Amino acid sequence: MNLFDLLLGKPLATSDAEHEHIGVAAGIPIFGLDGLTSAAYGPEQAMSLLVPLGLIGVQQHLIPIFGAILVLLTILYFSYRQTIVAYPNGGGSFTVASENLGDNAGLLAAAALMIDYVLTAAVGISAGVTALVSAFPALHPHQLALCLLVLALIVLVNLRGVKESGFVFMLPTFLFVGTLLITVAVGIWHAVAAHGHPIPVTAPPPPLPATMQYLTVWLLLKAFANGCAAMTGVEAVSNGVTAFKEPKSRNANRALTVIIALLIVMLAGLSYIAKAYGIAAMEPDNPAYQSVLSIQVAAVFGRGWFYFLTMGSVLAALSLSANTAFADFPRMARAIALKGYMPHVFLLRGRRLLFSHGVYALTGFAALLLIAFDGVTDRLIPLYAIGAFLAFTLSQAGMVKHWLDHKDEKHRGVKLFLNGLGAIATGVTLIVVLVAKFTAGAWITAILVPAIIAVMYGIKRHYTGVALQTADPAPIRLTELEPPIVVIPMARWDKISEKALRFGLLMSHQVKVVTVQNDTDTGFDHVWEEMVRAPMSQHSFPVPELVTVHSTFRTILSPLMDYILELEDQNPSRKVAVLLPELVVRHWWENFLHNQRVQLLKLLLLLKGNQRIVVVNIPWYL
C-alpha cells in the first residue's frame, strides 16, 4: 500500500460510482454545514447594527427583523424543494438559470457563486482559527500556518471522496446542532417557567445606553441585510442532488428539510432567548468583547463544562463549514465546463470519482486569499451573501420560466407562485444587501463578476474556435499520400546517427542529412563517403543527400532552423519530417553532461514550425 493510497484511499473504478452515493444523514453535514453554522453568526451580524438603539431598541426590533429573515428562509425552502424535483441531475443556479434564461444569466449566477464559494472556504477556516487563537493566545503567531493546516485537512478528507467526507464531518455537525438545540430548549423552558423573565445564570454585560433616539428605515434595512448572511449555503443541496442515493430528489429534499428546519429552530430560538434574557450585541472593539452566542449560552448555563463544549463545537463547525464549498464548487465547475465555459479538466473524475480539479482550483484560490490576508479575513465578510442572493434570484427566476414553459405540469399554478414569490423576495433582498453593503466592499464583487464572466466567454470562444478549426465531418482523404521529406541533423557518425538514418530510409526515399559546419571544424565529408555513400551506392540504394550548412556565429540551431523552414517553403505540397536522435540517460544529473540542444530544437520546431513539419524523436538509451 503506497502513501497515496494511505492518504487518499485506493482508486475507485468507474463502476463503483453507485456505492459512493450518500444518504440523508451524510448529506446534512456535507451540504448543510455552511447553512447551519450561519445560525452562529447571522443573529450577531444583525444585532450589532442595533447597538446604538440601546437595550429597549434592540428588544423592540429583534423579532420583526428575524421574523422577516425566517419568512424569507421558508419561501426559499419551498422554492428549492421544487427545483430539486425538477432538476434531479443537479439543479445548481448555473444549470437552472442557463437552461431557462440563457447562458448570460447562467454565467452571472456562476460568477457570483464562484466568488461566494472561495469566500466561504477562506472565511470559514479563518473564523474558526481566529476563535481558536483567541482562546489560546500562544498560537497567535501561527494564525496563517493553522489556517493552511485546516485547509489541507479539509482538502485531504475531500479528496478521499464524497462519502468519506460525510462520515468525517458528521460528528462535529451533530455536536454543533445538538448543543445549540439544548441551549435553545433549556433557555425557552426557563423563560416560560419564569413567565418571560428568566434570571440569567451568568449575567449578560450591561448594554450601552441608547445613543440614537429614532430608528431609521436605513438602519433596519442594513440590519436585515446583515442578518441575511444566515441564509448562505441554502442552495448547496440543490446543486448536489446527484451525490445522493436513489431516489435522489426525495433524499435530497429530506436533507434540505432537515437542514432548513434545524436552521429555523435555531434562529428563532436564539432570537427569543436574546429577547427574554435581555441580551444585546457588544461593540467588537470592547476589550471584554464576547460574541452574542457566547453571552447567550453563558446566560442559560453559566460558564461550566457545557458552555465550553458548546463553544468548542461552534468553532469546529465554523472552520469545517468551508467543506460545503468543497462539496459544491467542483460540481458547479463541472456543470460550467460541460457547456465549454471552463477548462475541460473540470470534467475529469479523479481516483476517488470526484471532480478533483475543482477541489484543486478552490484550494488554490482559498490558500491565495488566506495568504494575502495573512489568515485574518474579517474584511472579506461584507462581500458575502451578495453572490448567494444573486444566485438565488437567478435560480428562482429560471424556475418561473421553467414552469411557464411546462404547461402540462400538475399544480403548475402553485409552483409558479412559490418560485415567483422566491424570485421577488430574494431579488428585493439582493438589492437591499447590495445597497447596504456597497461601500463596505460589495463594489469589489461588482467588479469581479463581469471580469469572471469575460474570462468564461474567452474560454468558450477558444473552445468553439478549436472545435470549428478541427471539426472533420468528412471521411479520411486517401489522396496525396506522398512520403515526407526527411531531414536528419548529424554531427558525427555513431550508432545514434546510424539508427536515425536507418529510420529515415524507412520513412522516405528523400532523406537529407544536414551537418552544421563552423569555420574551424574539419569536414564531415570523408566520414560520410566512407560510412554511408560508398556502401549505399555499392548496394544500389538511393543515397541520402548530405547538406552542409555554414555557421558564422558558432550557433547550431539557427542555421538548422533556417534550412528546415526554407526546405518547407520550397516544397509547398510536401511534409517535412525532422528526425531528432535523443540520448536518454539513466540518471537525471547525467543530463547536465549532454547538450540539451535537441530539446531546444524540438521547442523551436514547435514554435516556429507549421502544419507540414513533423518531429520524430529517435531515442537512444544508454
Added chain:
Amino acid sequence: MNLFDLLLGKPLATSDAEHEHIGVAAGIPIFGLDGLTSAAYGPEQAMSLLVPLGLIGVQQHLIPIFGAILVLLTILYFSYRQTIVAYPNGGGSFTVASENLGDNAGLLAAAALMIDYVLTAAVGISAGVTALVSAFPALHPHQLALCLLVLALIVLVNLRGVKESGFVFMLPTFLFVGTLLITVAVGIWHAVAAHGHPIPVTAPPPPLPATMQYLTVWLLLKAFANGCAAMTGVEAVSNGVTAFKEPKSRNANRALTVIIALLIVMLAGLSYIAKAYGIAAMEPDNPAYQSVLSIQVAAVFGRGWFYFLTMGSVLAALSLSANTAFADFPRMARAIALKGYMPHVFLLRGRRLLFSHGVYALTGFAALLLIAFDGVTDRLIPLYAIGAFLAFTLSQAGMVKHWLDHKDEKHRGVKLFLNGLGAIATGVTLIVVLVAKFTAGAWITAILVPAIIAVMYGIKRHYTGVALQTADPAPIRLTELEPPIVVIPMARWDKISEKALRFGLLMSHQVKVVTVQNDTDTGFDHVWEEMVRAPMSQHSFPVPELVTVHSTFRTILSPLMDYILELEDQNPSRKVAVLLPELVVRHWWENFLHNQRVQLLKLLLLLKGNQRIVVVNIPWYL
C-alpha cells in the same frame, strides 16, 4: 539594436577571433590584477603575526621574511617564462601537469585551482565591498547586495569579451599601481634624505609592547606562509597565453615581466617603508584599526587628497581583482573539458567568442559563496594560497619532466635547473602553508580536492561509457529495413486525428489505432466504421486495425502505455512508432485549456520506452 546587443555587444563571428586578441597593455589588468593587488594585503598578512614581538621584533624579521618571499617570486617568474614559451597554446597547471605527469596530477592541480578561482572571485569582491562599507557605514545593511552588484558588473564586462574587459580594467589597475609606486618612491626618498630615519607626516599608532621574548621558528614559518598570499595569481598569464596577439609567447612573457617586476618593486618598497617609518601591524579587533597600507600612506603623505586617492584606488583594484578568476577559470575549464573531465558545454564559445559557460559556472559558485557568508568572506582567507601553491608545484614538476623528455632542447640544463628550483621552492612552501594553516581552514581544501577529483573522474567515466556504447566504426547496415508498427492513440474523429492517421499510413502498412474506453463512454466504433473503415475498404486500401483498450480507473495513459509495451514485447524484431497529435496554441495561457496528457505520454514513453519505440509528434496549429 536589442537589449542583448547593447549589454553584451554584437555577436562576433568565429573568423573575428584574431581581432579579439590582446596586447601587453591590456594583458596586465586582465591577467595581472589578482597578482598585483596582493601587494596591498600580502605584507599585512605576514606582519600581523609578528605583532607580539613588538616593534623591535618586527623590524628585525620583516626584511628576512620578505626577502624570502621576493626570492621565491623571482624563481617563479623565471620558471613561468619557460612554461609560456614551451606551451604557446596555454600552459595552465592542468595542461602542463597532465601532459607530463599524467591525468591524476593534472586533475589534482585543476581541483586545487578551481577552489582558488572561486575563492579569488568571492573574497576579492567581498574585500572591496567591506572596505567601501567601512568608509560609508550607511551602506552596511546592503553588504550582500553590493557584493552581488559588483559580481554582476564584472560578469557583464567579461561577457562582452576578453578585449573589452582589458580596456575597462586598465584605468583602475594603472591608478592602483601608480599611486602605490609614488608612495614607495616618495617614502624611500624621504627616508634616504633623513639618513634612514624619516619623520612621518601622520605618526603611526604606537606599536604594542612586546609580549613575546623569543622568536620561534614556527612563528616565522607562519608569517612566511601568510605572506605567500602575495604570490597567488602569478600563474594567470601562463594559463591565458592564447588570449594574446601573435607572437603570443613573447607578448605573454612581456606582460608577465611587467606584472612581476611591479609586484617585486611594490613589495620591496612597502616593506622598506614599514621598516624605515617604524610601522607595525595593528590588532584587527582594535577599535581604531587601520590596515598597514593605510598607516604607510598616511605616514608618507599625511591624510590629504593623495591618501584618499590611493586608498580609493586600492579598494577599486581589490574588488576588481576577482576579474582574473573570470579570465582564467573558463580557459582552464575548457582545457579540462577537452580531456573529458568536465561537461562538454565548457568547450562552447559564446556570442563574444569566450567560453561563456565557464563564466556562468564561476558566477554561480561565487554568488553561492557570497550568499552563504552574507557577503563577508574573511573566514575563507586561510583557504587561499594552498590551491595556488599546489598548482605551482605540480606545474613546475611537470616542466621538469618536460625538459627531461626533450633531450635536444637548447640550454636544457639551465631550464631544467630553473624549473626544478621552482618545483622544490614551491613544494616546500606548499608544505609550510598547509601545515601552518591546516587547523585554520586548510583542512576544508584537503577534503574538497579529492571530492572534486572524484566528480571529474565520474564525468570522464560517463563520457567514455557513452562513446563506447555509441561508437560505430562500421558503415550503415542496409538490412532489416522493415517499416515500423505504427500506433496512434485516438479519442475522436477530427482533422487532427485525420492528419495523424494519414501520416501513419505513409509510414507503414501496419497501423493500429488505439482508443481508450471508459465504462461510461459511448463507443468509437460507429465513427470509425463511417469515417475510416468503409471509405478505405471501398478504395481497396489496407484498413488500419482499431484497438479498444478498457480503462477501469478512468486513466488514459496507463492502459495506453501497457498496450504499447506489450505490442513492443510481442514483436521483438520490429520498431514501434507512436504517433502523437499535439495541439499547438497561439498563446501560452491557452495551454491551461487543453489536456497536457500528450506531454505526459511523451515523457512516459521516453522513460519507460526502449530502443525500439520511436515517438512522432504531429503538431496541429490553431
